[in-house]
Amino acid sequence: MDDNNLKNVNENKAEENVVPGNYGECESNIVEYSGTIDASFLCKISDLPNSVVIQNFYVTGKNVGNKIYVTQRDGGNYYLNRCNITSNLQYLYANFQDRMRIENGGHGSTLDLDLNNNFVIGTCDNYVDGIHYSKDLGIVAYSTNGINNNSINRITGIECANHSGTNINNVTIKSVLAALTVNKKKILVYGRANQYAQFSIYDYDVFKAELSTSGKASFKNNGTLSKNCSFFATQKNSNVVAVNYFQGIALSNAVNNVHSIYIVSGNEGAGRELVITKLLANKNNETLTVSKSLKINLPYGNKSNNMILSTINYEIEGVHVIDESTLYVGISEAGVKGNKNNAYLLSISRSNF
Numbered sequence: 001m002d003d004n005n006l007k008n009v010n011e012n013k014a015e016e017n018v019v020p021g022n023y024g025e026c027e028s029n030i031v032e033y034s035g036t037i038d039a040s041f042l043c044k045i046s047d048l049p050n051s052v053v054i055q056n057f058y059v060t061g062k063n064v065g066n067k068i069y070v071t072q073r074d075g076g077n078y079y080l081n082r083c084n085i086t087s088n089l090q091y092l093y094a095n096f097q098d099r100m101r102i103e104n105g106g107h108g109s110t111l112d113l114d115l116n117n118n119f120v121i122g123t124c125d126n127y128v129d130g131i132h133y134s135k136d137l138g139i140v141a142y143s144t145n146g147i148n149n150n151s152i153n154r155i156t157g158i159e160c161a162n163h164s165g166t167n168i169n170n171v172t173i174k175s176v177l178a179a180l181t182v183n184k185k186k187i188l189v190y191g192r193a194n195q196y197a198q199f200s201i202y203d204y205d206v207f208k209a210e211l212s213t214s215g216k217a218s219f220k221n222n223g224t225l226s227k228n229c230s231f232f233a234t235q236k237n238s239n240v241v242a243v244n245y246f247q248g249i250a251l252s253n254a255v256n257n258v259h260s261i262y263i264v265s266g267n268e269g270a271g272r273e274l275v276i277t278k279l280l281a282n283k284n285n286e287t288l289t290v291s292k293s294l295k296i297n298l299p300y301g302n303k304s305n306n307m308i309l310s311t312i313n314y315e316i317e318g319v320h321v322i323d324e325s326t327l328y329v330g331i332s333e334a335g336v337k338g339n340k341n342n343a344y345l346l347s348i349s350r351s352n353f
Contacts (some may be wrong), residue, residue, distance in 0.1 A: 033275050037294040037353075039346040041307050042328065043092040045070060045083055046342055049099065053332035054343045055108035056248060056318035058119070068094045069119075069142075070330070070343060071108035076125035076132045077101060078108030080142065091307075101146035106134030109248065111318070112180040114204065117141070120178050120187070123149045124156070133175035137189065139211055153211040157220035158191040161200040165219060165226035169234065171196050179251040180204060181259070182321055186230075188251040188261065197240045199281060199288060201231040201251075201259065231259070231281050233288035241265075241279065241290060245272045248318040250327070257283045260353075262327060266296075268313035269334035274298070276319065276329070278353045292353055296329070299346065308344060312337050325350055 048054070050072040057070045068083045079101055083094035102108070102123065110122035118141050122134025138154035140147055158176045159167040173191040180187050187207050189200040206228045210217045219225055235241060242265035252260040259281040266274035277293040298314065301307025308314070308331075315334040322328055327348040333339050 033273070033293040033295045035292075035294050035352075036297050037276065037348060038297045039299055039329065039348050041091065041299045041301065042345040042347045043068065043085070043094055044307075044342065044344055045094040047096045048072060048081060048083075048341045048343065049096060050074060050079060051340045053315055053334065053340050054317045054330055056111040057328075057330040057343070057345065058111045058113050058320070059322075059328060059345070060113065067097075068345070069111065069113075071111055073108050073132065074101075076106060076127060077103050078105050080108075080111070080119070080121075082142065098144050100142055100144055102140075102149070102152075103146065104149035106132055107175070108134070109175075109318075110134065110137065110177045110179075112178065112320075114139070114180065114208070115184045120180060121152075122176060122178070123152050123154050125149070126174055128174045135173065135176055137176060137178050139208060153215055153217075155207075155211055155217040155219065157218035157222075158189065160219040160221070161189045161191065161198070161225070161229070162219075162232040163226055163229050165221045165223065167220075169196070169198070171198075173198075177249055179249050179320075181251050181253045182323060183253050186251065186254070186259070188249065188259075190249050192240075192246070195237045195240060195243070197235045199231065199233050199261065200229055201281065201283070202228050203230075231283045231286060233281065233286065235288070241277050241293075242275075245270065247316045248329075250319045250321045252321045253324075254283065259283070260291075260321070260350075261288075262319050262321065264316045264319045264329055267315040267334055269315060269338070274314065274316045274331070276327070276348070294352065296346075296348070298331075314338075314344075317343070321350075322347075 054070040079099045081099045106125040112120040123138040124136035126133045126135035136154045138152035158173040175192045187204045250262045261279040266272045274296040278291040280289045300310045313335040314331045318330040
């Protein structure tokens with residue numbers, strides 16, 4: 001089922017939740033999940049050098065491709081690990097090959113690849129309340145030599161990522177993430193503060209050009225980006241999806257000028273179930289609607305076939321829209337029983353949304 005059909009299925013329910021406001025303010029939220037969705041085992045990632053959970057992943061190619069990249073945090077820095085994919089004809093495996101260090105990069109929650117094989121990442125460490133976040137976005141080419149935040153072409157002023165290029169809500173963004181559409185034509189810029197989230201969509205080529213012409217660009221008073229902003233909406237207070245244990249965001253291609261946005265959250269080790277929430281970003285009337293939240297059913301197996309074990313807790317880490325029918329999500333082993341040198345990729349059908 002494509003996005004157009006999904007929109008039709010959820011149209012009546014979605015319209016009940018839409019409350020337009022200044023710059024597409026969203027006044028709806030689904031706190032509890034309304035059902036479950038099955039995930040299929042896709043790939044096991046082994047031998048990661050850092051014994052910490054992954055923060056995000058990227059797969060080169062629709063059907064897993066040749067490489068998998070995953071991020072792992074190291075204080076206010078993080079590593080971008082490149083992994084080779086192998087197969088035993090029944091399951092796919094990915095083993096660590098080499099890595100790139102992002103110095104002073106922050107959390108490592110953003111990871112996407114454009115058509116020029118450059119990564120869109122989060123950068124500029126922002127240490128708030130004992131947690132390292134990224135407060136800027138950057139574009140880098142993969143290199144085992146690594147890179148320092150100061151050398152990254154990046155953009156700041158996320159508070160001003162809107163139609164006016166000003167801080168209209170008087171907030172201080174503590175964390176920023178980004179996601180590209182499957183066709184790489186649009187970029188979602190997602191900013192979070194305490195009890196606040198904002199969603200902005202731009203043409204990726206325009207966004208990239210701003211970073212290319214300046215080592216440190218800004219959304220603030222940026223006329224080019226302000227004019228190019230095709231969507232802006234906010235969530236506030238209890239309406240923020242995944243206030244706690246937010247773990248990733250993805251953006252679909254638009255159908256009838258409506259994008260699907262997917263947010264994943266949860267950490268079983270902390271008693272939070274793994275949930276995926278779909279939102280609809282309607283650029284026709286600039287409204288953001290929460291469509292559905294579903295709890296993920298993990299594909300439990302046994303140790304002999306290297307699948308997911310029911311005796312271990314898992315933390316969800318990252319989500320990507322692969323095509324009109326498929327999502328990939330990443331999970332890491334969590335808790336005292338978890339081996340954090342391992343991670344897994346799962347496949348989820350979009351048709352259930």
